[in-house]
Every structure is written in C-alpha cells, then in structure tokens.
Amino acid sequence: MAAGRRQYPFHLIEPKWQHRWDEQQAFRAWNPGEAVPADHPFAERHGQTEPGLLPKFYILDMFPYPSGAGLHVGHPEGYTATDILARYKRAQGLHVLHPMGWDAFGLPAEQYAIKTGRHPRRTTEQNVATFKRQIKALGFSYDWSREVDTTDPEYFKWTQWIFLKLYNSWFNPRTNKAEPIETLPYPPELEPTHAEHTPPDLESKRRAYRDSKRLAYVTEAPVWWCEKLGTVLANEEVVDGKSEVGGFPVIRKPMRQWMLRITNYAERLLNDLETIDWSNSLKEMQRNWIGRSDGAEVDFEVADCRFEASDSRKPIRVFTTRPDTLFGATYMVLSPEHRLLDLITTPAQRAAVEAYKAEVAKKSDLERTELAKEKTGVFTGANAINPVTGGKIPIWIADYVLISYGTGAIMAVPGHDTRDFEFATKFNLPIVQVVQPPDGKDWRGFVDDGVAVNSANTEITINGLPTPAAKAKITTWLEKKGLGTKTVNYKLRDWLFSRQRYWGEPFPVVWRNGADGTVYHEALPESALPLLPPKLDDYKPTPDGQPPLARATEWLTLPDGAKRETNTMPQWAGSCWYYLRYLDARNGATFVGKEAENYWMGGGGRSKLQVSGSRSQVEGSKAQSGGSGGFQPTPGVDLYVGGTEHAVLHLLYARFWHKVLFDLGYVSTPEPFYRLVNQGLILGEDGQKMSKSRGNVINPDDILKEYGADAFRLCEMFMGPLEMTKPWSTKGVEGVYRFLGRVWRLFVDEQSETEFEQNSTADPDRSPEFLEKLQISGTIKDVDPTPAQLKALHAAIKKVTEDLDGLRFNTGISALMVFINEAMTWNTKPAAILKSFLTLLQPFSPHLAEELWSKLHSALGAKSPALAYVPWPQFDTLLLVEDTLEIPVQVNGKLRDVIRVPAGATKTELEAAALEAEKAQPFLTGKAVKKIIVVPKKLVNIVVA
RNA sequence: GGGCGCGUGGCGGAAUGGCAGACGCGCGUGGCUUAGGACCACGUGAGGUAACUCUUGCAGGUUCAAGUCCUGUCGCGCCCACCA
Numbered sequence A: 001m002a003a004g005r006r007q008y009p010f011h012l013i014e015p016k017w018q019h020r021w022d023e024q025q026a027f028r029a030w031n032p033g034e035a036v037p038a039d040h041p042f043a044e045r046h047g048q049t050e051p052g053l054l055p056k057f058y059i060l061d062m063f064p065y066p067s068g069a070g071l072h073v074g075h076p077e078g079y080t081a082t083d084i085l086a087r088y089k090r091a092q093g094l095h096v097l098h099p100m101g102w103d104a105f106g107l108p109a110e111q112y113a114i115k116t117g118r119h120p121r122r123t124t125e126q127n128v129a130t131f132k133r134q135i136k137a138l139g140f141s142y143d144w145s146r147e148v149d150t151t152d153p154e155y156f157k158w159t160q161w162i163f164l165k166l167y168n169s170w171f172n173p174r175t176n177k178a179e180p181i182e183t184l185p186y187p188p189e190l191e192p193t194h195a196e197h198t199p200p201d202l203e204s205k206r207r208a209y210r211d212s213k214r215l216a217y218v219t220e221a222p223v224w225w226c227e228k229l230g231t232v233l234a235n236e237e238v239v240d241g242k243s244e245v246g247g248f249p250v251i252r253k254p255m256r257q258w259m260l261r262i263t264n265y266a267e268r269l270l271n272d273l274e275t276i277d278w279s280n281s282l283k284e285m286q287r288n289w290i291g292r293s294d295g296a297e298v299d300f301e302v303a304d305c306r307f308e309a310s311d312s313r314k315p316i317r318v319f320t321t322r323p324d325t326l327f328g329a330t331y332m333v334l335s336p337e338h339r340l341l342d343l344i345t346t347p348a349q350r351a352a353v354e355a356y357k358a359e360v361a362k363k364s365d366l367e368r369t370e371l372a373k374e375k376t377g378v379f380t381g382a383n384a385i386n387p388v389t390g391g392k393i394p395i396w397i398a399d400y401v402l403i404s405y406g407t408g409a410i411m412a413v414p415g416h417d418t419r420d421f422e423f424a425t426k427f428n429l430p431i432v433q434v435v436q437p438p439d440g441k442d443w444r445g446f447v448d449d450g451v452a453v454n455s456a457n458t459e460i461t462i463n464g465l466p467t468p469a470a471k472a473k474i475t476t477w478l479e480k481k482g483l484g485t486k487t488v489n490y491k492l493r494d495w496l497f498s499r500q501r502y503w504g505e506p507f508p509v510v511w512r513n514g515a516d517g518t519v520y521h522e523a524l525p526e527s528a529l530p531l532l533p534p535k536l537d538d539y540k541p542t543p544d545g546q547p548p549l550a551r552a553t554e555w556l557t558l559p560d561g562a563k564r565e566t567n568t569m570p571q572w573a574g575s576c577w578y579y580l581r582y583l584d585a586r587n588g589a590t591f592v593g594k595e596a597e598n599y600w601m602g603g604g605g606r607s608k609l610q611v612s613g614s615r616s617q618v619e620g621s622k623a624q625s626g627g628s629g630g631f632q633p634t635p636g637v638d639l640y641v642g643g644t645e646h647a648v649l650h651l652l653y654a655r656f657w658h659k660v661l662f663d664l665g666y667v668s669t670p671e672p673f674y675r676l677v678n679q680g681l682i683l684g685e686d687g688q689k690m691s692k693s694r695g696n697v698i699n700p701d702d703i704l705k706e707y708g709a710d711a712f713r714l715c716e717m718f719m720g721p722l723e724m725t726k727p728w729s730t731k732g733v734e735g736v737y738r739f740l741g742r743v744w745r746l747f748v749d750e751q752s753e754t755e756f757e758q759n760s761t762a763d764p765d766r767s768p769e770f771l772e773k774l775q776i777s778g779t780i781k782d783v784d785p786t787p788a789q790l791k792a793l794h795a796a797i798k799k800v801t802e803d804l805d806g807l808r809f810n811t812g813i814s815a816l817m818v819f820i821n822e823a824m825t826w827n828t829k830p831a832a833i834l835k836s837f838l839t840l841l842q843p844f845s846p847h848l849a850e851e852l853w854s855k856l857h858s859a860l861g862a863k864s865p866a867l868a869y870v871p872w873p874q875f876d877t878l879l880l881v882e883d884t885l886e887i888p889v890q891v892n893g894k895l896r897d898v899i900r901v902p903a904g905a906t907k908t909e910l911e912a913a914a915l916e917a918e919k920a921q922p923f924l925t926g927k928a929v930k931k932i933i934v935v936p937k938k939l940v941n942i943v944v945a
Numbered sequence B: 001g002g003g004c005g006c007g008u009g010g011c012g013g014a015a016u017g018g019c020a021g022a023c024g025c026g027c028g029u030g031g032c033u034u035a036g037g038a039c040c041a042c043g044u045g046a047g048g049u050a051a052c053u054c055u056u057g058c059a060g061g062u063u064c065a066a067g068u069c070c071u072g073u074c075g076c077g078c079c080c081a082c083c084a
Helices: A009-023 A041-046 A075-089 A107-116 A120-138 A153-167 A198-213 A264-276 A281-292 A324-327 A347-362 A418-427 A467-481 A578-584 A596-600 A606-612 A649-663 A700-707 A708-719 A729-746 A750-762 A764-773 A787-805 A809-823 A832-839 A845-860 A909-913 A918-923
Strands: A056-061 A095-097 A169-170 A177-180 A216-226 A231-233 A251-258 A292-302 A316-320 A331-334 A378-385 A392-397 A410-412 A484-490 A509-513 A521-522 A640-643 A675-679 A885-892 A894-902 A930-936 A937-945
Touching: A009 A708, A009 A764, A056 A596, A075 A095, A075 A675, A075 A708, A075 A787, A107 A120, A153 A169, A153 A216, A153 A649, A169 A640, A177 A649, A231 A347, A264 A292, A264 A484, A264 A649, A281 A649, A292 A324, A292 A467, A316 A324, A316 A331, A316 A410, A324 A467, A331 A418, A347 A378, A347 A392, A392 A708, A410 A418, A410 A832, A467 A484, A578 A596, A596 A708, A700 A708, A700 A729, A708 A729, A708 A809, A708 A845, A729 A809, A729 A832, A729 A845, A750 A764, A787 A809, A787 A832, A809 A832, A832 A845, A885 A909, A885 A918, A894 A909, A894 A918, A909 A930, A909 A937
Parallel strands: A056 A095, A056 A640, A331 A392, A640 A675, A885 A937
Antiparallel strands: A169 A177, A216 A231, A216 A251, A292 A316, A292 A378, A292 A484, A331 A410, A378 A392, A509 A521, A885 A894, A930 A937
C-alpha cells in the first residue's frame, strides 16, 4: 500500500482544519454566565442565548494514563465513539461538554526516576505532550481549555482538599450519610462533666474516639516488605514467599496505613445501581465486588471453657447464610488469625497450632486462596456446643476461613457445603444430612435449596420447611433466644488508601506527640494546600523501609516539631473526581463552582430546560424522527465511555467519593455517571491480544500517516459494535479509506484534481495553496432533487440518526456508504442533497466533511458556516414511502415467490395476489388452503394441508 | 466452582419473530490504462445443467413463520473465585 497513490489529500486537509478549530477554539463549551464572543461558531448557532439555559450534554472519556509507549489503537476507539456522539449532539443543538485530561500520577515515571534520577514530572510532561499531539491529530472536538492533569498542583490541591473533607467527616448510620465530624456524638463516658476545661486524658480519649470514626482513618495493616528491593510489594507481586522480581525473600510487616471507609457506603453503592443506565454485566461486576450476603450471626459457647474466669465466657460468633443448616453443624473452623485462638487452644495441641499459624503467615493471600488447593488445618483441642443440638463439636483452624470476612469463624456443615464437605472428608469429621434435595439427588454435598430434615429439638422444629422458610423460622427463634441475629455481610473491604511512593499526592496531614505520650495525626488547614512533594535526589524508599518522602528531612519536620505524613495517595485518587474538575477547570477558589456543577451535572437543570424549550433548537430525534433517543436531560454525566478494566475499582471509588461529596452538599446528584458504556478490546490482526512479544502491535501514528485521521476514525468504528471485542484489520482501513476517496471524487472536479496533483508534485511546498484552487465538480448543481434522490438522502438520514442514537456506529457508516454508492450513479447531483450528506458525514470524518462543505459553499458563492455547528438534518418519512412494494409469498413458511403490489393494497387484495403468484402455483395446486397469514407491507404466508 | 456474554459465508460483521448474509474485506470476470497493487462496472453462502434442495455450533420445543423466543447440550470469551 505504501506505493499506492493517495486517495485524497488528507495530509493537507486534516492539519488545515485542526489548526482552524484550535485557532477559533471551535469546541469550547461555555459555563453559565460566560459571554460567548459573537464570532464564535457557537454564537452563530445559538445567538446570544445564555449558555446556561441551553440543554446540556456531558460526554466523557476515561482519561488516559500517559505512558511512555504513546497512544495505542484501543484509546481512539472510545475517543472516536464519544467524539462522533459529541459532534452529533452538538449538531442537534445541545450544549456539549467534551473534555480530555491526564491521569498522570503512577509507577512507571517513578521507576524511571529511581533508575535515572530524572524527575517524574519531566517524564510525565514529555509523555503528556506525546499523547496530546497524537490525540489532537485525530481531530477530536475536545474543549482543551478544560484540560486537567492530576499531577498539576492546581489540580491535586483539590484532591487533597477532598481528602480533608473525608478526614473531617464521619458516617452517621442513623441518617445513612456522611456528616461533618463536629456532629459526631460521643458516648456518655466521654462527655466532659464541666464545660470550662476538659482534662487532658479525656481530650485524648475523645480524640481517639473521633479518629476511629472518620471516613479517612489510620490502621496498622500488614504489607509485604522486600528488604533486597527496598520496597513494599503488592500481594500479586509475591510468589512462594519471595518477590516475583528477583526471587528475594519478603516479610509481612505491619505498617501504618490510611484507609477510607467505603464499606459504610456498601448498601447505597449497591442500591443506587438501580438508578443508572449501565450494562447488566457491569452492574453485576459491581454487585459481586460489593458482595452482599444475607444471613445470621450465631453464637457458639465453648465447652469446658478454660478462659471463663479471665474473659467472661466469650462465645465464638460465626456468620452463616444458611442458618437452616444449623442442626448439621458438626464442627467449627476458626481462621488462624482469630483473636480467641490462643485462649482456647489446649496445651496438647498448642505446638501443632503454632506451627500451622506460622506456615500460613508466610503465604500470600493469593496462595491461600489458590484454585483446587487441598484443604489443610489442625484441631485446637477445644470443643464448642452446637446451640440447637446441644452436642459437643470440635473446633479446628484452617486457612480456608478468612479473618477478613464475616466474623473470621464458621460453623461447618459438611453435609451441605462443598468446602466443609472436602474438609470433613479429609479429616474424618462427621457428616450429617439436614436438607433433603428435590428429586432424590444425593444429599451429600448438596448445597442448593431443598427441604429441612433432622432439624428439631424440644423447642423448635423446621423439619419439612423449604429452605427459605426454614431460614426465616430458625432465625426468628435464634433472635428470640438471644443466640443469634439476622445479619448482612459484604465482601467489600475498606479502601487501603496509602502508598509508599513518591509520585503521588502527599497527604495533608501531620503527626504530633500528645502530652500523654501518644502520637496523633492532625489535618493541615485548607490554606496549606496544595501540599507539594519535596525535592529529592533519590526516589527509592529509605534503607529502613520508610517511603521515599522520608528522605526529605527538611520537608519532613515542621518548625513546631510536627512530622509530616510520608505516605502518598494511590493513583485512583486523582481519577475519582476529574469529571467534576472539567466542569470548572480553572476555578482557583473552589474545586468546582456551584453553578457550573449544577448545570453540567444536571442536578438542577430541569426547570431551566423548560424555560429554554421554545428558544433552543434541539433538532432531530424529536417526534418526527421517531427515534427513542430524543433528548432527555439526565442527572450526572450523560455518557461515559471506557474500558472494562475500570469496571470495578475506578468506578466504585469514584461513585463513593461522589456520594460523600453529595452528602456534604458539594454536588447535586447522588450518582456521577448516569450512562456508561464499555468499549470492547481491540485485538491484533491475528486475533490475539496485542503485545510487543507477538509483534502484532499497531501504531496509530503509522495508520494516520498512511490513511489519515478521518479514515482511522471510520475504521475504528466500522470494525464492529463498540462494546464487542474485535480484531484489528488494516485491510478494513483501506476499505473505509477508499470510501472517503469516493466521497472526494464525487465532489471534486476530475480535471481540477489532475492539475492539483501535477502542481503539488512539482511544487510540494505550495500544495496547501493548490488545495484551495481545487474545483467542485460541474455535475453538482443547485437544482431540485428527484424523488429518488430525496429518498436516498432521507433513508440515510433516518438510518444514521437512529444508529447514532443506538450507538451503532458500524451500521451508520454502512448507511453513508450505501448513499454514496447510489449518488455515484447520478449524472446531476443536487447541491442541497450533498450538503445534507456532509452534515451526516461530519461527526464521523470531520476534516473531509468540513473541507468539502467549505468548497461547495464557495462554488455556490455562499458564505460557509462552521459545519460542526450546522443543524442535524431531519428526515421526512413521507419521502421514504414506496408506491409499490415487493411482498414475499411463502407457502408453509417457505419462500416461493415475490409479488409486486401497490403500497396501499388491502389484506384481501394481498391474499388474492399471493394465491396467484406464479412460482407458488406448483405448491398450491391440488392442496387445500387452510389459512392465509397476511402481514401488511411485509409478507403473505399461505398454509396448505 | 459461580456470574455475565457470545457462536451467522473464505474474513470483519448486518438482520422491531416476517425475503438470512446489509456494508466492508477478499476473490472472480470485464472496462480504463504503457502498466498497475489506482479507478469504474458486474458477479460472489453451499450443492445442482436445471426445477429445486440445503444453510445461522449441536439436539429438541413453541409458532402460520425462529439466527431471533424456550429447554438441554457443546465450544469460546470476560469477570469473580475457599466470601461461609
């Protein structure tokens, strides 16, 4: 292909229009109250309308991490989809917000800094510049005046500010929302008796209590520390008790960590999924992650209790989702980290228990939960009492019980739980039946719903009850007897929010020594923001395992002796709220202005929209166009597009922050992203995932150089449905590239083009000038279109409009192709028809469309308005009506003939015509007609005996 | 193991329960060309000279009619995974 002739001079057209859009800030969105310059295309379209009165459309991309590798073909997939929609909505008269920015904190720049000493900021800036150049070359209609960069102090100042809000809030279970920490009630024993002066030790206790309730709190959590690498490792980076890189030993080391109390929001994060328009699978992933389980907590007394005296008879509490199987609990299992373990272990078993604990402690979480692993465990020597049978059951420990879920202990029902069954089989523990499966299946290991059996004592029976009823009855009984309570558990854990890194947001927190010798934390005032990271020469952690920030000894200690927090925030922090900063990106006084937030997030925009209803022009997709995609103002981002890799963490974290900000009154909607679509992965041409090692990586720069941005955009969309995983096809680019070439040749005079080619070859430097002299084809005339031409156009308008409403870009493009294939056959091409076609082409391939639009207008001697703001055409269904229709005739459901009938043919006429259809005769003669199905305008089916 | 999704020509993919295969790629024939891997026109699911027959992973079912709905089954992809 490299030797092939260019289909059209995209290499001149694309930079020309990109430059023009930049120059006039063509895609700038305006906040309420902003004055739009009269010569801006937005003003040309909307006049002097106050921008805040227009209906808004906020369309958001997941902003990229600017890696050193540059853009890959997956990025432009989502970006092209959103840009097409942004341009479409803009043409429909909506006020579109379409921003872009950089999620630029992250490990690669830091690792590069450790190796080379080069400051991560410089690496980051360079990568951002590359990404920006590549993205701009694609002609996306972003409002670059709102660009954000999470590593910019003007940005992370507000990330730190939001952290302070979390820090200074608590979750009030009564109101089910976050509230300022000042509203926190204290337990009676912590209430000061005399208002004048609080004793220091009480103040200290109150502080400890307060700190334990904050949404941002500190805890000691074990992390993996690798001495040789001098760094902390994630669970995934530890294999077989050694570092994945280098195979060095690692140790479990408790470190002070910041946590965010996302678990308080579990129920709201779960329930509010119902209110947003996300795909089922995505919601399901979030539901799984939150992991709600309904069940009961049940207390088991320890038999022959050895700690009775010292510890006031603590029972062991378990969580179960199957309280109906309580009669089948034949043993208990504690997690090896359970707090009562030391107390109950008998002297005879202590050595075995200690050995097992030590072995487990070496394993990573990943290894403990490895697939198809043989069960292990040891007996503690102690027994518990089954509260419903009164029987003595042995207490074991095993690593299949996790300390971090439920109560860290289980009742084992080996008859009806797969894991307990395996364990009991291995260690010869008793297995009894308490559930009867339906249709005589084997009860051993039967875990589904059935009917309770062998489940009665002198006070209660649940025998004969189906599982749900049995659960309800036994739970009520347990509650009445004080043996248990109905409980809900979540898999979701609090968010470990600190990292031992350099290239992240420093915490606006200092540590002080209390009068009583305790060390406590204290938030910096908002006036101290942004808190910048210190200058360092070496970005490694300190030799004694302190985070890199601890190397900045001068920065570390404040004049008053307080010490700064040396952890930094995780990369997720900046991406938790960037969509809010876009709304008011240059506001120095607040993280987002109230009016801007209210308008763009649509929290209070509805009444305004009604005011503007008659004034604004929301063309297309109204009643007449028939599409259901008519404008509906939605609360939050109207459409968010990005990859599935963020289906859980980013989206959950962002929803969490948003809800906190909502509770505190800083934003006006409970959910940030009303509609979300995941783009599918783009695989290599060989159908494998793109990777350097396979050598199948496609570089967008190469495609751009060869085919241009318009063809690249089309190609990305034409490969298949947005949400589907699909292989890249360079042949496919050539297909859409040829289509754009046909569009070009349809508009441009052949003779004039030959001259352009010759001149450009002879004098390439002047080719932009020659481009301006290219003539529009003489076959394009300002004449009235024929009915057939109108029909072709309106069929295209209808199809493209409906497909864009349904995000079906591939079939929309095919409709454009169908139109061009037909228009190629016309001897005379009415200018009005081609103009309308260009408005359809504009969202997909804006550069070519703008160029031809402007040429067409000058050929007609007319002033050419910016195509990007020209109203989307409406289709007229009347023009699509056919005079006669081709109706398939089936006999017994099989196609036998096609008849041509007047469009208005009645049912009776259709029947009669079908019965006479020539090719149907052999299948009708001599047969009795039982029934004739007539679907008006569609088909006739003759049913014969 | 659990959940979600998907199986249609040589390939990517189209089809509100109503003519399966739109559109593109590839391939074939012809035209234009000194020539083309550029462009234009036509053809292109399989079998059959034809009439016709077969065809949406496989097996059933519902229906006048099934790629589409239901049941089972096989295969592929993604997510979660000892969560009690």
